[in-house]
Amino acid sequence: MEDPAVYCMQAVNCYQTNPERAVALFERAAELGSPEGYFGLAEMKINGMGTPKDVEGAVELYKKSAEGGNTPAMFRLGGIYTGSYGYPEDKEQCRIWFEKAAEGGVDLAYPEIAAIYLYGYGTEPDSSKALHYYKLSADTGNAQSMFMVGYIKSELVATDESRKDSVKWFVKSAEGGIPEAQFRVARLTEDGKIPGGFDEAKKWYEKAADQGFDPAKFNLATMYYEGRGTKQNLEKAFVLYDEVASSGDGDALFMTARMLYSGLGIAQDTEEAMERFGRSAAAGNKLAEEFLTDIRRKQNAQFVKIDGL
Numbered sequence: 001m002e003d004p005a006v007y008c009m010q011a012v013n014c015y016q017t018n019p020e021r022a023v024a025l026f027e028r029a030a031e032l033g034s035p036e037g038y039f040g041l042a043e044m045k046i047n048g049m050g051t052p053k054d055v056e057g058a059v060e061l062y063k064k065s066a067e068g069g070n071t072p073a074m075f076r077l078g079g080i081y082t083g084s085y086g087y088p089e090d091k092e093q094c095r096i097w098f099e100k101a102a103e104g105g106v107d108l109a110y111p112e113i114a115a116i117y118l119y120g121y122g123t124e125p126d127s128s129k130a131l132h133y134y135k136l137s138a139d140t141g142n143a144q145s146m147f148m149v150g151y152i153k154s155e156l157v158a159t160d161e162s163r164k165d166s167v168k169w170f171v172k173s174a175e176g177g178i179p180e181a182q183f184r185v186a187r188l189t190e191d192g193k194i195p196g197g198f199d200e201a202k203k204w205y206e207k208a209a210d211q212g213f214d215p216a217k218f219n220l221a222t223m224y225y226e227g228r229g230t231k232q233n234l235e236k237a238f239v240l241y242d243e244v245a246s247s248g249d250g251d252a253l254f255m256t257a258r259m260l261y262s263g264l265g266i267a268q269d270t271e272e273a274m275e276r277f278g279r280s281a282a283a284g285n286k287l288a289e290e291f292l293t294d295i296r297r298k299q300n301a302q303f304v305k306i307d308g309l
Helices: 004-014 019-031 035-047 055-067 071-080 091-103 109-119 127-138 143-157 160-175 179-190 197-210 214-226 234-245 250-262 270-282 286-307
Strands: none
Touching: 004 019, 004 035, 019 035, 035 055, 035 071, 055 071, 071 091, 071 109, 091 109, 109 127, 109 143, 127 143, 143 160, 143 179, 160 179, 179 197, 179 214, 197 214, 214 234, 214 250, 234 250, 250 270, 250 286, 270 286
């Protein structure tokens, strides 16, 4: 008696070295009704391995596999219906299949269906369902999902109890290396909601800044600028502000302009400073707008004085 599991195992062992043989083996397993056979054949077709690429044919095979209980096929269908592989986007089908995969215990499906409910992709936003699935994902060790649990508890549920509980999730996520969480923990530490004071806050800002997270760079620069939690270091402050300013951030442009204008931590350059004040104001920074207005007022007053001579 033929065993489709044997065919699938043989196909997996040779799909890279002999994709044509793998296709034949998966086909035979599929002919015997194996969900894994359908899935393997779909994988070969969607990637064009050992057979011409056929996305539509792959989708039909994934469906047969999923209907037979294959959870990886359910997950694959959820991804395909986002519009990947050039397949038409279908938000409802995307939600349905990701949710089936999640209910089947596919770890990777948890954050996908959580995001669908959080942002209302093809359905009404539902922060409770989003929290449920992010929590399942967080319980598998997903540090990004830990951050999202903290975010929902802090910003969307937003009761005193949930805000208090959010702190532990932000800390777990920060320890898992997520820069957004490290930034949150730094701010909570600065605010006294987590023990450690400015020294501990600075460490978390540094961790997030080292990963290129601009808000952390900005706050760390401010600590150096003000000498808060560390010895004042205007040179380091300027370097950090300047890194953030390079992305067009209006607040960072204002701080670098201010330092250039006064020669703080960098050689004085009023021409460059004025250019940055202008860009900062254009980005919506009110202090830059006020500074430029004041400069123009003083210049106009000087012109009036000269005309009166």
